Amino acid sequence: MNTYFHSVRLDRDKCKGCTNCIKHCPTEAIRVRDGKAQIIAERCIDCGECIRVCPYHAKIAYTDPFSDIGKYKYKIALPAPALYGQFKNLTSIDRVVLGLKLMGFDDVYEVARGADIVSSAAHRIDKHNYPAISSACPAIVRLIQVRFPSLIGNIVNLQTPMEMAAIAAKREYAAKHNANPDDIGVFFITPCPAKMTSIKNPYGLNKSNVSGAFSVIDIYGLLAGQLKKPGVTADAGDTASVYGVNWANSGGESAASGIDNYLAVDGIQNVIKVLEEIENQKLSDLEFFEGLACPGGCVGGPLTFENPYVARSRIRSLSKKIKQKKPSAEYTQQYIKDGSVFFKEPIKAHPIMSIDNDMVAAMKKLEQIESITERLPGLDCGSCGSPSCRAMAEDIVRGDAKEMDCVFKLRDKVSLLAEQMVELTVKNKQGDK
Amino acid sequence: MPDAFTESFDIRAKDFSSAGEASAKIKSVLRLLGIDPSLIRRVAVAAYEAELNMVIHSSGGKMNLTITPDCIALLCSDTGPGIADINTAMREGFSTAPHDIRMMGFGAGMGLPNIKKNCDTFSIVSDSGGTVLDLRFLI
Numbered sequence: 001m002n003t004y005f006h007s008v009r010l011d012r013d014k015c016k017g018c019t020n021c022i023k024h025c026p027t028e029a030i031r032v033r034d035g036k037a038q039i040i041a042e043r044c045i046d047c048g049e050c051i052r053v054c055p056y057h058a059k060i061a062y063t064d065p066f067s068d069i070g071k072y073k074y075k076i077a078l079p080a081p082a083l084y085g086q087f088k089n090l091t092s093i094d095r096v097v098l099g100l101k102l103m104g105f106d107d108v109y110e111v112a113r114g115a116d117i118v119s120s121a122a123h124r125i126d127k128h129n130y131p132a133i134s135s136a137c138p139a140i141v142r143l144i145q146v147r148f149p150s151l152i153g154n155i156v157n158l159q160t161p162m163e164m165a166a167i168a169a170k171r172e173y174a175a176k177h178n179a180n181p182d183d184i185g186v187f188f189i190t191p192c193p194a195k196m197t198s199i200k201n202p203y204g205l206n207k208s209n210v211s212g213a214f215s216v217i218d219i220y221g222l223l224a225g226q227l228k229k230p231g232v233t234a235d236a237g238d239t240a241s242v243y244g245v246n247w248a249n250s251g252g253e254s255a256a257s258g259i260d261n262y263l264a265v266d267g268i269q270n271v272i273k274v275l276e277e278i279e280n281q282k283l284s285d286l287e288f289f290e291g292l293a294c295p296g297g298c299v300g301g302p303l304t305f306e307n308p309y310v311a312r313s314r315i316r317s318l319s320k321k322i323k324q325k326k327p328s329a330e331y332t333q334q335y336i337k338d339g340s341v342f343f344k345e346p347i348k349a350h351p352i353m354s355i356d357n358d359m360v361a362a363m364k365k366l367e368q369i370e371s372i373t374e375r376l377p378g379l380d381c382g383s384c385g386s387p388s389c390r391a392m393a394e395d396i397v398r399g400d401a402k403e404m405d406c407v408f409k410l411r412d413k414v415s416l417l418a419e420q421m422v423e424l425t426v427k428n429k430q431g432d433k
Numbered sequence: 434m435p436d437a438f439t440e441s442f443d444i445r446a447k448d449f450s451s452a453g454e455a456s457a458k459i460k461s462v463l464r465l466l467g468i469d470p471s472l473i474r475r476v477a478v479a480a481y482e483a484e485l486n487m488v489i490h491s492s493g494g495k496m497n498l499t500i501t502p503d504c505i506a507l508l509c510s511d512t513g514p515g516i517a518d519i520n521t522a523m524r525e526g527f528s529t530a531p532h533d534i535r536m537m538g539f540g541a542g543m544g545l546p547n548i549k550k551n552c553d554t555f556s557i558v559s560d561s562g563g564t565v566l567d568l569r570f571l572i
Contacts, residue, residue: 354467
């Protein structure tokens with residue numbers, strides 16, 4: 001694929017050209033040029049940090065329009081477990097399942113059930129690269145591809161719960177209703193843009209099994225209305241276990257997978273710090289690292305409605321009321337035995353940090369970056385449109401910025417010019433005499 | 434002038450708030466140069482261990498990074514007590530780090546063996562005036 005699909009985009013009309021997003025982007029993928037933000041496609045990992053911090057809501061996430069379900073004869077919803085944290089006083093998953101059916105879905109397969117299957121395959125984690133790193137958060141996987149390529153071998157060989165749910169949903173629906181799998185559309189209800197991106201640019205497989213994705217925030221209003229309807233009490237069939245549902249929270253995957261020696265970290269800047277330590281082999285006695293880009297885990301996704309801490313506490317109360325037992329080994333084994341739970345393709349590195357393909361040229365440019373950085377004020381104010389003075393120096397060397405874009409450099413230059421003009425005027429006057 | 438990039442980093446003794454910054458900077462320099470990720474990781478591990486050794490054991494020193502198209506050289510020189518018995522210090526698990534340092538998660542006695550494991554040539558000279566580590570990585 002030539003152009004990499006990104007869910008995270010800019011609404012130019014709303015952008016005021018402030019510096020909030022450039023300062024918060026974990027991969028320094030945004031610049032402000034000519035008064036508007038620009039996203040550098042190769043660097044963006046679709047984590048959605050910019051969506052969270054933009055005061056003007058100029059950063060948006062593309063998700064599919066709900067009308068897309070009409071493209072398929074049979075429509076299945078794949079709700080992320082984070083969805084359950086959005087509703088007050090939710091006492092059972094059945095109500096959500098039936099609410100989704102009232103919205104027009106023929107069936108519902110919870111992503112938490114996909115998580116149940118993935119958790120049951122955790123004993124198959126490759127133990128030669130410690131710590132094993134979770135593959136569940138697409139923003140973190142992409143972060144590793146672009147910024148920590150040496151850790152790619154540590155990522156576990158397991159499909160995400162979303163992909164696993166899509167595989168199982170299609171297969172089970174087709175078998176039960178004697179339907180053609182091509183007629184079945186499976187739609188993920190996503191808390192984040194990174195998952196949307198991973199449907200278009202899948203990792204660990206060539207083509208995603210998911211047909212499309214709607215954001216939790218888009219579904220929220222419609223679904224909340226359905227939940228209020230009387231009669232939404234019937235049995236929804238098989239539902240996920242408490243273990244699968246808790247994948248929505250940071251640490252949920254580790255707990256569900258029965259791993260004791262784990263480290264669960266949420267929030268992308270925190271994850272970056274720990275990945276640096278893993279790269280320095282400081283944590284080589286650790287068995288499993290679960291890194292999630294959003295605060296609190298998926299409950300804190302930028303496309304959710306509820307405050308992540310509230311959502312987390314709601315899932316905790318819901319947890320007491322739902323199935324406490326993991327699914328039967330007979331059920332999960334079918335997806336382990338036929339290999340569907342494992343990656344089909346290796347994850348590839350996409351290092352983006354290098355400044356020139358030729359090493360000697362890169363060294364020269366690096367010298368230039370160092371000397372420009374020394375000349376810049378070091379305030380990292382962002383007024384030039386680059387996230388830091390160092391990043392600006394890199395941009396200048398790449399040809400994307402000029403030293404006079406720095407307001408402090410410009411001020412010095414202007415005062416120098418003013419002095420020179422005064423000198424010149426004085427000299428001219430003296431000449432006149 | 435031959436094609437070389439050099440940068441020098443000051444390492445302060447017992448300064449745990451900035452410990453690891455030099456090796457982090459070295460890592461970002463290597464990323465900018467487009468060095469192979471597995472080599473970056475080896476340099477990063479060695480640089481981090483060497484930096485921490487200087488912070489923990491020495492009275493401070495310098496790390497000098499020199500990069501040429503075929504080699505990354507890291508010269509770490511410190512002033513301080515030096516290493517009494519290098520052969521013993523090279524043994525995995527041998528440590529002279531005091532208790533408080535171990536409580537911080539350092540001083541497991543893997544530093545020097547780990548540095549050696551990760552570089553292509555390793556030389557160490559130490560006397561009572563300090564220690565010099567000369568680490569080379571072939572590109």
